[in-house]
Amino acid sequence: MTMAMGFMTPIRCNATPIINSHSLDASYMKRAAELSDKSAGFTSPHPNFGCVIATTTGKVVGEGYLYAQGTKPAEVQAVEAAGEFSRGATAYVNMEPGDCHGDFTAISSIIQSGITRVVIGIRHPLQHLRGKAIHTLRNEGLQVDVLGEDIRNSSIEDALKSCLVVNAPLLYRSASRVPFSVLKYAMTLDGKIAASSGHASWISSKQSRSRVFELRGRSDAVIVGGNTVRKDNPRLTPRHGGGHLPMRIVMSQTLDLPEVANLWDVSEVPTMVVTQRGARRSFQKFLASKGVEVVEFDILNPRDVVDYLYDRGHLSILWECGGTLSASAISSGVIHKVHAFVAPKIIGGKNAPSPVGELGMVEMTQALELIDISYEQIGSDVLISGYLQPIPDLTPVIPSVDETSVIDPSLSPYESQIIFFYKTWDPYGSFSNFSPHPIQLPDESGSFVSWSSVEHFYQAHKFVGSSNPNARSYVEAIYMTKSPEEAARMGRKIQREHPDMVRSDWESVKTVVMYKALKCKFSIYPHLKSMLLSTTGCVLVEASPHDLFWGGGRDGEGLNYLGRLLMMLRSEFLGDDTNKPEFSADFAESQS
Numbered sequence: 001m002t003m004a005m006g007f008m009t010p011i012r013c014n015a016t017p018i019i020n021s022h023s024l025d026a027s028y029m030k031r032a033a034e035l036s037d038k039s040a041g042f043t044s045p046h047p048n049f050g051c052v053i054a055t056t057t058g059k060v061v062g063e064g065y066l067y068a069q070g071t072k073p074a075e076v077q078a079v080e081a082a083g084e085f086s087r088g089a090t091a092y093v094n095m096e097p098g099d100c101h102g103d104f105t106a107i108s109s110i111i112q113s114g115i116t117r118v119v120i121g122i123r124h125p126l127q128h129l130r131g132k133a134i135h136t137l138r139n140e141g142l143q144v145d146v147l148g149e150d151i152r153n154s155s156i157e158d159a160l161k162s163c164l165v166v167n168a169p170l171l172y173r174s175a176s177r178v179p180f181s182v183l184k185y186a187m188t189l190d191g192k193i194a195a196s197s198g199h200a201s202w203i204s205s206k207q208s209r210s211r212v213f214e215l216r217g218r219s220d221a222v223i224v225g226g227n228t229v230r231k232d233n234p235r236l237t238p239r240h241g242g243g244h245l246p247m248r249i250v251m252s253q254t255l256d257l258p259e260v261a262n263l264w265d266v267s268e269v270p271t272m273v274v275t276q277r278g279a280r281r282s283f284q285k286f287l288a289s290k291g292v293e294v295v296e297f298d299i300l301n302p303r304d305v306v307d308y309l310y311d312r313g314h315l316s317i318l319w320e321c322g323g324t325l326s327a328s329a330i331s332s333g334v335i336h337k338v339h340a341f342v343a344p345k346i347i348g349g350k351n352a353p354s355p356v357g358e359l360g361m362v363e364m365t366q367a368l369e370l371i372d373i374s375y376e377q378i379g380s381d382v383l384i385s386g387y388l389q390p391i392p393d394l395t396p397v398i399p400s401v402d403e404t405s406v407i408d409p410s411l412s413p414y415e416s417q418i419i420f421f422y423k424t425w426d427p428y429g430s431f432s433n434f435s436p437h438p439i440q441l442p443d444e445s446g447s448f449v450s451w452s453s454v455e456h457f458y459q460a461h462k463f464v465g466s467s468n469p470n471a472r473s474y475v476e477a478i479y480m481t482k483s484p485e486e487a488a489r490m491g492r493k494i495q496r497e498h499p500d501m502v503r504s505d506w507e508s509v510k511t512v513v514m515y516k517a518l519k520c521k522f523s524i525y526p527h528l529k530s531m532l533l534s535t536t537g538c539v540l541v542e543a544s545p546h547d548l549f550w551g552g553g554r555d556g557e558g559l560n561y562l563g564r565l566l567m568m569l570r571s572e573f574l575g576d577d578t579n580k581p582e583f584s585a586d587f588a589e590s591q592s
Contacts, residue, residue: 029156029159036065053078062086071436091117125175170315178334208381213237222246225250225322226254227325257283275294336389372387435453439520451479459490541560
């Protein structure tokens with residue numbers, strides 16, 4: 001799928017001349033939600049933002065959506081498309097604009113355009129951003145109406161629902177502190193997911209399988225059990241010709257898995273195997289030799305796995321597992337939504353497996369009921385979708401310092417604290433390499449080059465100065481990527497598949513390259529420098545549970561070099577050499 005930027009159809013006419021009617025508010029808000037969904041899965045994870053601008057005569061003059069953090073905001077695109085027609089118009093945004101990085105481009109574009117009214121679908125779900133944009137816009141004299149608060153009418157219910165659904169993964173993550181988990185399965189009319197022999201290809205129609213590929217492409221990860229790997233040997237790829245490729249995850253307590261499997265080919269898509277601590281060490285080494293990541297748990301269960309994936313920053317998980325693991329996931333309370341593809345086939349067999357195993361229920365009154373159900377015919381199949389858990393309240397369940405102290409009096413808010421940062425939506429998300437802050441640094445010839453983010457610069461410099469003459473093309477390709485996520489994926493993929501392209505001194509200079517980029521970033525953005533200096537006395541830790549070099553690791557076993565470099569930079573800004581983390585003499589010399 002090819003996606004252009006700034007590219008939307010800018011004008012759409014509507015014969016009804018009353019823009020303030022609830023029906024038109026609902027119509028334009030649903031359009032904003034529809035636009036915001038266009039980037040879902042392509043540069044995950046990030047919130048989905050869409051914007052529609054309509055004049056007082058009911059004419060749509062501008063539209064846009066956010067492709068990824070660091071690219072042009074939806075509001076800016078819409079304002080640019082509308083031009084002078086923005087004056088006196090109304091802007092519709094499916095979610096309150098939110099920025100963790102001190103860049104108020106989206107809000108400023110609305111204010112400066114002459115727009116006089118803003119209709120917001122839902123407040124920002126993250127507590128440290130919620131209400132800030134609304135307050136700013138109202139202080140500037142704009143009328144701001146929030147669906148369900150300032151506009152209460154049955155006609156806007158569907159529009160509000162659209163806004164909630166399009167960002168459901170972020171809402172679940174922020175309110176429940178777990179990724180949004182969807183269980184998908186295909187079954188026959190008599191409730192079987194395979195024949196008694198285990199043969200399952202194909203229950204559903206080709207059209208249904210295409211829909212499954214789409215679901216995968218919108219997810220951060222796809223989970224299966226060991227039995228699925230042994231019997232089906234799946235690939236678990238979207239197979240839609242491009243876009244986001246979710247991580248493949250295999251849950252297996254014993255690691256009784258085949259040595260030959262499609263999932264062990266990580267040339268295009270990464271695979272993680274989660275298992276019980278100590279299981280088949282020799283097979284773990286085999287998987288590692290294939291480039292498969294192995295993560296051990298003291299006791300392997302769905303709840304601990306999704307907690308770990310939450311820590312990794314995942315927003316949405318698709319479960320494509322068999323009945324045993326499905327039942328365990330449901331019983332653990334981690335499944336939020338179900339997609340059931342029902343094929344008009346009957347296969348019978350008392351030993352044929354069903355989509356959900358034993359749940360311990362003995363009476364029909366105990367059955368779990370889906371809510372907000374929808375039905376759709378896809379080819380010859382029927383897709384039944386519904387929620388096991390409703391989309392949560394927008395208020396995140398995060399205790400305050402006072403509440404935490406009551407729970408555990410040993411915690412004191414006055415003690416020297418650790419500040420964790422990882423994803424860009426966090427309160428200290430600007431410390432991430434993925435934050436949308438372009439930097440300018442000289443290239444080998446001394447000419448200044450503008451990079452879209454620190455991550456772009458870092459990934460590209462794996463190949464700058466490589467002895468392989470073809471490496472230059474990779475530098476340019478990374479430079480052109482639209483988002484930090486894409487730059488990271490491309491840089492890591494090239495490094496994994498073409499190690500000969502990586503500069504020979506990379507391991508010894510990568511901290512120098514990173515420090516140079518960080519120093520530039522925090523030097524040219526005063527608000528970022530102020531934020532960094534405000535952490536004086538605190539330990540900074542990049543809370544990556546899997547990156548043991550740049551991050552702190554899952555159990556604090558990581559080297560936390562990104563946090564250490566930031567603390568070193570903080571000391572440099574303060575002119576304080578006493579608290580600098582110790583690095584090698586070569587590093588110190590390179591900075592002099």
